[in-house]
Amino acid sequence: MARQGVFSMLAMALLLGALVSIPKGVESIGVCYGIRGSNLPLPSTVVSMLKSNGISSMRLYAPDHAVLDALRGTNISVAIGAPNDALPALAGSKVAAAAWVKDNINTQAYPTVSFRYVVVGNEVAGNLTAHLVPAMENMRHALDAAGLGHTVLVTTSVSQEILHVYSPPSAGNFTAEADCFMSHVIPFLARTGAPLMANVYPYLAWAWNTSAMDVKYALFTAPGVVVQDGAYGYQNLFDITVDAFYAAMDRHNGGSLVRLVVSESGWPSAGNKEASPDNARVYNQRLIEHVGGGTPRRPVAIETYIFSMFNEDQKATGVEQHWGLFYPNMQHVYPIKFS
């Protein structure tokens, strides 16, 4: 009886611990702020929109000073990109990396902006990959030298296309090209305590071959398990992709050391098949509600950035222009709740 009592108290404590340790999805949601639109609101207006929608983090693709000015003193956590075209210079010279930090991050330039990550390169491929880790190392060194060693992490954002196998997730691995640079990226991230960022787009995987899967599986609306992988049942492609990244990182001994952050995910509202305001609403609302609970293999909250803040008319025609949560006139493209 006494033993049983102790056991059930332990079980209760474990259960409570488990409940307490699952953060709400809303705490881990950010938005990507792309600025390739001719008619977007002023940055200060955009910052007000984030605040009024309860969005506390933002991904920026380049150090746009007007946007950084608007972020001063806001406590909005910022993932700032060092764009691909800056990689050769950043990789080639510690002085260039120090200058980049001084102009864009440094406590003198933007002391009251809450920088959380410098994202060195987005979906880097081809011969730029040779510059990736040297640029990350020089950026890390420059941030340390500027006294930002404990606050700003250095990472990179990869495409889901670097996965050679993604289903079943336990078989996840990288393409041969990606394996070459990821074998250096992952130890860097593990050593510096930074996450890997990945752009995860079930829509694009579905659209690539629409007869290979039911769109519901991409849209978080499949009624049951679609892929059984050992003990784990998968109902959606988002979880499959995230867990495939973990399996691929494990092959470089990084799966338990390096956290995955979803640096982009979303669904277009126009421009192609199954791209509609209703599907975009379903995907993004379910994404917001889903990520707090993590994946079958990693049931912990996934920090996630929705792509994107606005429809951007200066991008290629087709779906590219229609990923926004908002029209440039600040109206919602579809109703959505962030909290």
Ligand SMILES: *[C@@H]1O[C@H](CO)[C@@H](O)[C@H](O)[C@H]1NC(C)=O
């Ligand atoms: C800033 O945001 C963090 C979470 O992102 C929160 O813990 C902290 O209390 C906030 N600080 C202020 C001054 O609002």
Ligand SMILES: *[C@@H]1O[C@H](CO)[C@@H](O)[C@H](O)[C@H]1NC(C)=O
């Ligand atoms: C980059 O790679 C391509 C082949 O993919 C090659 O033609 C080109 O010369 C390379 N550029 C540089 C600068 O090495």
Ligand SMILES: *[C@@H]1O[C@H](CO)[C@@H](O)[C@H](O)[C@H]1NC(C)=O
């Ligand atoms: C990934 O797995 C596939 C299928 O097993 C294999 O053909 C490929 O060589 C693997 N990639 C790497 C980089 O090992």
Ligand SMILES: *[C@@H]1O[C@H](CO)[C@@H](O)[C@H](O)[C@H]1NC(C)=O
């Ligand atoms: C698309 O998926 C179908 C069904 O799995 C398959 O038969 C077909 O070969 C695929 N097409 C391409 C281009 O991969």
